[in-house]
Amino acid sequence: EVQLSESGGGLVNPGGSLRLSCAASGFTFNSYAMNWVRQAPGKGLEWVSSITGSGGSTYYADSVQGRFTTSRDNSKNTLFLQMNSLRAEDTAIYYCARGPLSDIFYFDSWGQGTLVTVSS
Amino acid sequence: DIQMTQSPFFLSASVGDRVTITCRASQGISAYLAWYQQEPGKVPKLLIYAASTLQPGVPSRFSGSGSGTEFTLTISSLQPEDVATYYCLKYNSAPYTFGQGTKLEIK
Numbered sequence: 001e002v003q004l005s006e007s008g009g010g011l012v013n014p015g016g017s018l019r020l021s022c023a024a025s026g027f028t029f030n031s032y033a034m035n036w037v038r039q040a041p042g043k044g045l046e047w048v049s050s051i052t053g054s055g056g057s058t059y060y061a062d063s064v065q066g067r068f069t070t071s072r073d074n075s076k077n078t079l080f081l082q083m084n085s086l087r088a089e090d091t092a093i094y095y096c097a098r099g100p101l102s103d104i105f106y107f108d109s110w111g112q113g114t115l116v117t118v119s120s
Numbered sequence: 121d122i123q124m125t126q127s128p129f130f131l132s133a134s135v136g137d138r139v140t141i142t143c144r145a146s147q148g149i150s151a152y153l154a155w156y157q158q159e160p161g162k163v164p165k166l167l168i169y170a171a172s173t174l175q176p177g178v179p180s181r182f183s184g185s186g187s188g189t190e191f192t193l194t195i196s197s198l199q200p201e202d203v204a205t206y207y208c209l210k211y212n213s214a215p216y217t218f219g220q221g222t223k224l225e226i227k
Contacts, residue, residue, distance in 0.1 A: 035216075037164075045156070045164060045207050047216040059214035062121075095163065106154040106211045108175070110163045 002026045002109040004096050009114030016086050016118070022079040022096030022111060030054065030074040033099030035107055036081050038092035038116075048094070049081065053102030064090075086118045122147045124210050126219030132227045139195040141222045143208035148188045152212035155184055155193045158221075159204045167206075168193065200226055 008020040022034070036048040049070040050059045058070050069082040079096055093115050097107035123146040133139050143153065151171035158164040166175045168184035171191055181196045195202055203226055208219040 044205075044221040045158075045209075045218045047209075047218065050214065050216065059216075061215055100169070104211070105214070105216050106166070106169050106209055107156075107164075108166050108169075110165075112163060 002098060004098065004109060004111035006094065006096050006111045006114040009094065009116045011117045011119065012086055013120050014087060014118055017082070017084045018086065018116060020081040020083065020094055020096075020114060020116070022081075024077045024079065024096075024098070027098070029072075029077040031102055033102055033105055034070075034072060034079045035097045035099060035105060036070060036079075037095045037097055037107065037110075038090075039095070039113075040089075040092040043092075046092075050099070050105045051079070057103075059105075083116070086116075088118050090116060091118045092116060121215055122149065122210060122212075122217060124208060124217045124219040126208055126222055128222060129220065130223050130225075132225045133198050134227045135198055135200060137198045139198050139202075139224065141193045141206055141208075141224075143186075143191045143193075143219050145189045145191075145210055149210045149212040151187050152210060153184075153186065153191045154209045154211060155182075156207045156209065156218075157202075157204045158207065164207070198224075198226070 003025045035050045067085045093113040095113045098109040125144045153171045155168040156164040172184045
């Protein structure tokens, strides 16, 4: 069974940083693309970032480009999202989600999400 | 960037009704279109990918169609458990964009 478990969310001041993690199990991690999707309170879904199975390619939404960095440790089956220069509009539940293949970017399994709140 | 326009924003229908939700892309995306269901307070769930392929385990009353710029999600006979917000997602290339969502309620 595919399991994805996010951690690292919390309250952070505007301009601060936070690192999210997503621990994966139940599948061959390095064979699948991984993704971050967020949902602001009461709002719709917004794609944030994707990374190929090897980690060789990453993609970002314009809204986070230059501030967020996605990486993965395939030896530890873990996905990361380093978030810098955080803004109030980054407040959201952040989901990690698996792609169906190494370089295909829709999302077939989702974690439960971790809440990030950016506020002073 | 390609924009995804989903309609309607809100839909109220009766149990047993046939329901259709539309998603339009500002440029052609072939069949790189997925549909998601998000029940209140829950994690999104993949219903359909490649515009018309049903994800295993999804009830057969759900179906998808379309290619290029216009896509539809159809529920053939609405059930009470289908109350949710539905989103389309285009995934031909980055940025991977969701539609604005359609909130479906039972009349």
